[in-house]
Amino acid sequence: MIPRSTYQRVLRLVGLLTVLVIIAFLVLPAAVVTIAAFNDKPILSFPPQTWSWRWFGRALAYEDFRQGFFNGLIVTAWSSTIALCVGGMFAFVIDRYKFPLKSAIEGILISPLVIPHFTVGLGFLILAAQVGLSRGFAVVVICHVILVLPFVLRSVYVSLRNLDQSYEYAAASLGAGPLRVLTTVTLPLLLPGLVSGWLFAAILSFNEFTASLFVTSQRTQTLPVAMYNYVREFADPSMAALSVMYIVGTAALIAFANAFLGLGKVLNIEQSH
Amino acid sequence: MKPSANVEGEQTAVHFDAVTKRFDDVVALNAVTLGVGRSEFVTLLGPSGCGKTTLLKLAAGFLGPDGGSISIEGKRMNDIPTYQRGIGMMFQNYALFPHMSVAENVAYGLKTRRVPRVERDKRVADALALVKLKGMENRKPRQLSGGQQQRVALARALVINPTVLLLDEPFSALDKSLRTSMQVELREIQRKLGLTTIFVTHDQGEALSMSDRVAVMSEGRIRQLGRPVDVYRSPADPFVASFVGDNNRLRGQLVSMQAKQAIVALGDALVKVSGESLSGLEKSAAVDLFVRPEQFSVVAPEEPCAIKGSVVAQIYQGGHVDLQIECAGERLLVRSPGEQAVLRWPMGAPVGIGIQADRCSAFPAA
Incomplete structure (x- = not known):
C-alpha cells in the first residue's frame, strides 16, 4: 500500500464523515417515519414507547386508501404510458431533425419544470369547468401527462443521444x-431508456399531490390526496405505515427493473450499449 | 445509362459523376468524378476532413448529393434509399447489433430479403466459415475480441452478396499485427469473391498495400487517382508527394529544361527530374524537389555528393535504419537498408548525401 501522509489521512477521514452525514440526512425522514409507523399508540410521536404492526392493517383496510391506491394505478398507468409515447416521439423529432423554433418547442416541452404544480392543477380545474368536462379520470390523466412529460422526454432524449447512429445505418445497409430499422434496432437499443423514462413517470405520477388535489374528485382521488384528506381528520400512525409501504413498494419496483436491465441503465447514467 | 469504362477497360460498377456535397457553407466534395471498375478495390485516401467519408456515405445513401449523380451498376442512385441499394458496409466501430447473437447479426440482411429459413441458415454458416468464426454463432458481440467482431461485421456485409462493399476505416481499432493479418485476409476474400470494393482510410500504408487503385483526396477533391505504385513514384502534386509515403522537400533551382527532362540545381549538384510538372517555368525559377528517404544514399563526406550534413538521430528499424541528417538547418530523413548504418554513421558524424536522380519528383516552389 502507498504510504499516506497525515494530511492525506485527515482529509480522508473528513471526506468519509461528510459522506456519512449527507447519507444520514437523506435517510433521516424515511427512518423517522418508519420508526413512527410501529408505534402502538394512536398518535404520531417519536420515538414510540410501545410497538405494534396494527397501523399497517388499518392502512390496508381503510377504504379511501384502497380506492386511492387503485385510482392511482389507473392514472399512473395511463399517464406514464401516454407521456412515454408523446415524449418519446418529441425526443425523436428533437434529436433527429432540424426545424425552425426548435429551441422554443423544447422550452415549452420542459416548461412544467418551471410552472408550479398547483398552477397546472388550477389551470386544468378552470379549463375543465369551462368546457364542461366532468371531473373524471381523463382530466387527472391529462394533467399528469403534462407534469411527467419533461422527465420522459429527457430520459428518451438522453438515450437517443447515446445511441450510435451507425447501428441504424448498418441495418439500412x-x-x-x-x-424495420425502428422496430428491430432502434427500439430494442432504446429499451432501457424507455423503461427508465416510464418508471420515472410512473413514480412521479403515483406520488403527485399538488395538482392532483385540484383535479381529482372524491371518486377519482389518488393515494396522496386520500392521505391528505385522512391527515386532516386523524393523526394516527397509519399514515406512517402507508409511507413505509410506499417506500418498500417503490424500492421493489426499482430492484425489479434493476434485475432485468441494470440500475445504471434504468437510471440512465450509463450508456445504453 | 451506358456504363462508362475505366482505365482497365472493365465495366464500371460504381460511378460518381461531378458529385458535390455541401454542409452549410463548407464544401465537403467539389465536383468529384470517380469510376470504380467491377471487382476493383479502390481506396479513398486522405487526411480527416478531405471528404473521403462523405463520398462513401453518398455511395451508401446515408447522405444525398447537392450536385452530380451517383450510379451503381449503371443505375442512378441519387433518389434510391440505402436499403434498396444492395450495398454491404463495414463501419469503423463495426456497428454489430449488441442485442443480437453473431448468427442473428449475420442473418439480419437475409431476413430483410426474406430468404427462406433453410437457405438462410446455410448462408450464415457459409459466411461464418469464410471468416473463420465457426462455433461462435451464439455469442453476443461484446463477448468477442476486436478482431472477431470485425470478422462478424465482414460476414454480415458479405452474406447478402452486395454489389459493392463499402469499408469505412475498418482497421483503425485493431492493433498493428492484427491489422496486417486482417488486411491480407480481407483482400484475399475480396479477390476470391470478385467484389467491387471502396475502402476509406487515412493510413497511406494501408492504402498502398491493399488497393488496385488509390484516390488521394484533399479539400473535397481527388488530387490523384492511380495504382499505388504510380501514386508513390509519380505524385501528381506536392500534396500527394508529401501525404503518401515519407518524403523530403528540398528547395532547388531550375537549370535547364528539355522536352521531358529538367535539370535542377541542388547546392553544387545537378539533379535530373521529369520535366512535365515543371513545364512553363522560367530558367532559374525556384523548384521544390521531393526525394524519398530510400532515394538518398549516405556516403563519406569527402566523396562526391549532392548535400553535406551531419547525423542528428538514428532510428533503428530492424531491417533498415532511418537517419535524420541535418543539412543547412533542415532535417532530412534518409533510409539505409540493412543495419550497418548504425555503426557506420554514428550520431554527429559528418556525412555526404547522394540522390538517385531519376526517381524524384519536382514541382514549382510553393
Whole structure:
C-alpha cells in the first residue's frame, strides 16, 4: 500500500464523515417515519414507547386508501404510458431533425419544470369547468401527462443521444426499411431508456399531490390526496405505515427493473450499449 | 445509362459523376468524378476532413448529393434509399447489433430479403466459415475480441452478396499485427469473391498495400487517382508527394529544361527530374524537389555528393535504419537498408548525401 501522509489521512477521514452525514440526512425522514409507523399508540410521536404492526392493517383496510391506491394505478398507468409515447416521439423529432423554433418547442416541452404544480392543477380545474368536462379520470390523466412529460422526454432524449447512429445505418445497409430499422434496432437499443423514462413517470405520477388535489374528485382521488384528506381528520400512525409501504413498494419496483436491465441503465447514467 | 469504362477497360460498377456535397457553407466534395471498375478495390485516401467519408456515405445513401449523380451498376442512385441499394458496409466501430447473437447479426440482411429459413441458415454458416468464426454463432458481440467482431461485421456485409462493399476505416481499432493479418485476409476474400470494393482510410500504408487503385483526396477533391505504385513514384502534386509515403522537400533551382527532362540545381549538384510538372517555368525559377528517404544514399563526406550534413538521430528499424541528417538547418530523413548504418554513421558524424536522380519528383516552389 502507498504510504499516506497525515494530511492525506485527515482529509480522508473528513471526506468519509461528510459522506456519512449527507447519507444520514437523506435517510433521516424515511427512518423517522418508519420508526413512527410501529408505534402502538394512536398518535404520531417519536420515538414510540410501545410497538405494534396494527397501523399497517388499518392502512390496508381503510377504504379511501384502497380506492386511492387503485385510482392511482389507473392514472399512473395511463399517464406514464401516454407521456412515454408523446415524449418519446418529441425526443425523436428533437434529436433527429432540424426545424425552425426548435429551441422554443423544447422550452415549452420542459416548461412544467418551471410552472408550479398547483398552477397546472388550477389551470386544468378552470379549463375543465369551462368546457364542461366532468371531473373524471381523463382530466387527472391529462394533467399528469403534462407534469411527467419533461422527465420522459429527457430520459428518451438522453438515450437517443447515446445511441450510435451507425447501428441504424448498418441495418439500412442490410436492406431494412425505416420501419424495420425502428422496430428491430432502434427500439430494442432504446429499451432501457424507455423503461427508465416510464418508471420515472410512473413514480412521479403515483406520488403527485399538488395538482392532483385540484383535479381529482372524491371518486377519482389518488393515494396522496386520500392521505391528505385522512391527515386532516386523524393523526394516527397509519399514515406512517402507508409511507413505509410506499417506500418498500417503490424500492421493489426499482430492484425489479434493476434485475432485468441494470440500475445504471434504468437510471440512465450509463450508456445504453 | 451506358456504363462508362475505366482505365482497365472493365465495366464500371460504381460511378460518381461531378458529385458535390455541401454542409452549410463548407464544401465537403467539389465536383468529384470517380469510376470504380467491377471487382476493383479502390481506396479513398486522405487526411480527416478531405471528404473521403462523405463520398462513401453518398455511395451508401446515408447522405444525398447537392450536385452530380451517383450510379451503381449503371443505375442512378441519387433518389434510391440505402436499403434498396444492395450495398454491404463495414463501419469503423463495426456497428454489430449488441442485442443480437453473431448468427442473428449475420442473418439480419437475409431476413430483410426474406430468404427462406433453410437457405438462410446455410448462408450464415457459409459466411461464418469464410471468416473463420465457426462455433461462435451464439455469442453476443461484446463477448468477442476486436478482431472477431470485425470478422462478424465482414460476414454480415458479405452474406447478402452486395454489389459493392463499402469499408469505412475498418482497421483503425485493431492493433498493428492484427491489422496486417486482417488486411491480407480481407483482400484475399475480396479477390476470391470478385467484389467491387471502396475502402476509406487515412493510413497511406494501408492504402498502398491493399488497393488496385488509390484516390488521394484533399479539400473535397481527388488530387490523384492511380495504382499505388504510380501514386508513390509519380505524385501528381506536392500534396500527394508529401501525404503518401515519407518524403523530403528540398528547395532547388531550375537549370535547364528539355522536352521531358529538367535539370535542377541542388547546392553544387545537378539533379535530373521529369520535366512535365515543371513545364512553363522560367530558367532559374525556384523548384521544390521531393526525394524519398530510400532515394538518398549516405556516403563519406569527402566523396562526391549532392548535400553535406551531419547525423542528428538514428532510428533503428530492424531491417533498415532511418537517419535524420541535418543539412543547412533542415532535417532530412534518409533510409539505409540493412543495419550497418548504425555503426557506420554514428550520431554527429559528418556525412555526404547522394540522390538517385531519376526517381524524384519536382514541382514549382510553393
